[in-house]
Amino acid sequence: MKFDTIIIGGGLSGLTCAISLSKKGQKCAVISAGQSALHFCSGSFDLLGYSNGSLVNEPLKAIASLPETHPYSLLGADRVASLTASVKPFFSEMGITFHGDESRNHFRITPMGGLKPTWLTLSDFTPIETADSLPWKKAAILNVSGFLDFHTAFIADGLEKFGVECSISAFSLPETDRIRKNPSEMRSSNLARIFEEEETLRKLVPIVNERGKDADIVILPSVFGLFSSRSMELLKSLTSVPICLLPAIPPSVPGIRVQYIIREYFRHLGGIYTLGDTVASGKFNGDVLKSISTVNQGDIELKADNFVLASGSFFSHGLAAQYKCVYEPIFNLDVVADADRSSWCDSNFFESQPYMSYGVATDADFHAKLGGKSIRNLYVAGSVLSGFNPVKESCGAGVSILTALHVADLIAKK
Ligand SMILES: Cc1cc2nc3c(=O)[nH]c(=O)nc-3n(C[C@H](O)[C@H](O)[C@H](O)COP(=O)(O)OP(=O)(O)OC[C@H]3O[C@@H](n4cnc5c(N)ncnc54)[C@H](O)[C@@H]3O)c2cc1C
Structure with a gap:
C-alpha cells in the first residue's frame, strides 16, 4: 500500500x-x-x-x-x-x-478549583481573565448523585480561596440512577451519553434554576457534549443562571x-x-x-x-x-x-x-x-x-x- x-x-x-x-x-x-x-x-x-x-x-x-x-x-x-x-x-x-487568543493568556479553572494560564478554551467552558480573582461571589456546585469523579469539596475549597462562597449539592434523575447501579458505569462519558438525549437534558433545567437561584454561577461537571457542544449550548440557553463546566476525572468528555x-x-x-x-x-x-x-x-x-x-x-x-x-x-x-x-x-x-x-x-x-x-x-x-x-x-x-x-x-x- x-x-x-x-x-x-x-x-x-x-x-x-x-x-x-x-x-x-x-x-x-x-x-x-x-x-x-x-x-x-x-x-x-x-x-x-x-x-x-x-x-x-x-x-x-x-x-x-x-x-x-x-x-x-x-x-x-x-x-x-x-x-x-x-x-x-x-x-x-x-x-x-474557542475562547481566547495568542496575544494574552487567560486562565482555566482546574479540577481542584485553582487557576492555570492557557491559550484556547473550548467555547462551552468558561475562561477567566485574571490569575487572582474570579468573577463570582456565590457559586452553587452541583454534582450528579453517585458521581465520584467530580471532587466538589476540593473545588469549593479552591474557589473559597478566591473569596467565592460555595454551596454543594447533588441531583439525581431516573436516567442517572440507572447507571448508578453499577459503580464502574458511573463515568463522565456514560453520563454524557445520557445527556445527549434532549428530553433528559431538559429535566435538568428546573434543577439548575432552583439550586442556582441565590448564586451567580452554577458549576457542573463536564459531562455534556460527547460529539458536539450542542447539548451544553441548549442547556445554557434554557437555564436562567449562568453555568460553568469544570473538568472531572478522565475520561475527558471535551477531549x-x-x-x-x-x-x-x-x-x-x-x-x-x-x-x-x-x-x-x-x-x-x-x-x-x-x-x-x-x-x-x-x-x-x-x-x-x-x-x-x-x-x-x-x-x-x-x-x-x-x-x-x-x-x-x-x-x-x-x-x-x-x-x-x-x-x-x-x-x-x-x-x-x-x-x-x-x-x-x-x-x-x-x-x-x-x-x-x-x-x-x-x-x-x-x-x-x-x-x-x-x-x-x-x-x-x-x-x-x-x-x-x-x-x-x-x-x-x-
Ligand atoms: C494526561 C495528559 C493530559 C494532558 N492535558 C492537556 C491539556 O489539558 N491541555 C494541553 O494543552 N495539553 C495537555 N497535555 C499535553 C499533551 O501532550 C498535548 O496536549 C497533546 O494532546 C499531545 O498530542 P500528541 O498527538 O503529540 O500525542 P498523544 O496524544 O500522546 O498521541 C500519540 C498517539 O500515538 C499513538 N502511538 C504511540 N505509539 C504508536 C505506534 N508504535 N504505532 C501507532 N501508534 C502509536 C498512541 O496510541 C496515541 O494515539 C496532556 C498530556 C497528558 C499526558
Whole structure:
C-alpha cells in the first residue's frame, strides 16, 4: 500500500498534521495504536503558561526566553506567531470553537478549583481573565448523585480561596440512577451519553434554576457534549443562571469530542485512519525511510514518500525506558535523554522532572535523527519531540499543534 504521507499516531498532533496535508491534496494514512492524551484533556489548549518558573502573560513575547532546543525556538518566534494565528480558523472549520487568543493568556479553572494560564478554551467552558480573582461571589456546585469523579469539596475549597462562597449539592434523575447501579458505569462519558438525549437534558433545567437561584454561577461537571457542544449550548440557553463546566476525572468528555471531530474530519477529507494497529518497525535505505510494518498488517509493508512520527511521549508509548536507557521503540531513533538513570527524576515531586523533556532528537527542520544523521523523509511532531516540559511550561497542545502544522507545510513544499 502506497501513500503520499503516513502519520504514526492519531492524537492531536498526528491528526492535525494529517488534516493539514489532506487539505493540501495529499493521500494520507494515520495509524494509531490507541487513544490519545486528548482523552485526558482539560478543555483548554496551552501555548506557553510559564517560562523559567514565572507566569507568562503574553506567550508570543516570551518565546524569545526559551532555550534554543525548545520546539518553539526551532520554529522561531515569527513562525510561531503566524502558525498560532491559523489555529482558530483551522479548528472552527471543523466546528470546534474557542475562547481566547495568542496575544494574552487567560486562565482555566482546574479540577481542584485553582487557576492555570492557557491559550484556547473550548467555547462551552468558561475562561477567566485574571490569575487572582474570579468573577463570582456565590457559586452553587452541583454534582450528579453517585458521581465520584467530580471532587466538589476540593473545588469549593479552591474557589473559597478566591473569596467565592460555595454551596454543594447533588441531583439525581431516573436516567442517572440507572447507571448508578453499577459503580464502574458511573463515568463522565456514560453520563454524557445520557445527556445527549434532549428530553433528559431538559429535566435538568428546573434543577439548575432552583439550586442556582441565590448564586451567580452554577458549576457542573463536564459531562455534556460527547460529539458536539450542542447539548451544553441548549442547556445554557434554557437555564436562567449562568453555568460553568469544570473538568472531572478522565475520561475527558471535551477531549473525546475533539478527538472524534478531528478524526471524522480527516476521514471526510478522504484520509485513512486505522485505530488499534501498532507500527512495529521500518526499513531504511540510507537516509530514507522506505516502508513501515505494523503488528496487524504483518508482512504487508506500508510505503509512503514521507512519514511523520507523532506517537506521543511516555504516556502513549511513543517513548519508553529500560533500566539503562530511554529509547524510541519503533525505529530506535536518536533521543535526547540523560544517560545516567539517577538524573531522570528530581526527588522533589513538585520540581521540574527532567524526563518530561526527553524526546526524539531532530534537526532544525524536524527530521528525525538516526545514528546522528537526519532521515530526510521522516519528520517528528508533537509530544514525542524533545526539549520542552508540557507540565512545567504549560505548552503541550501548542507544541503538538504548531509542530504538526509546520511539518505539514514542509512536506507539502518539498
Ligand atoms: C494526561 C495528559 C493530559 C494532558 N492535558 C492537556 C491539556 O489539558 N491541555 C494541553 O494543552 N495539553 C495537555 N497535555 C499535553 C499533551 O501532550 C498535548 O496536549 C497533546 O494532546 C499531545 O498530542 P500528541 O498527538 O503529540 O500525542 P498523544 O496524544 O500522546 O498521541 C500519540 C498517539 O500515538 C499513538 N502511538 C504511540 N505509539 C504508536 C505506534 N508504535 N504505532 C501507532 N501508534 C502509536 C498512541 O496510541 C496515541 O494515539 C496532556 C498530556 C497528558 C499526558
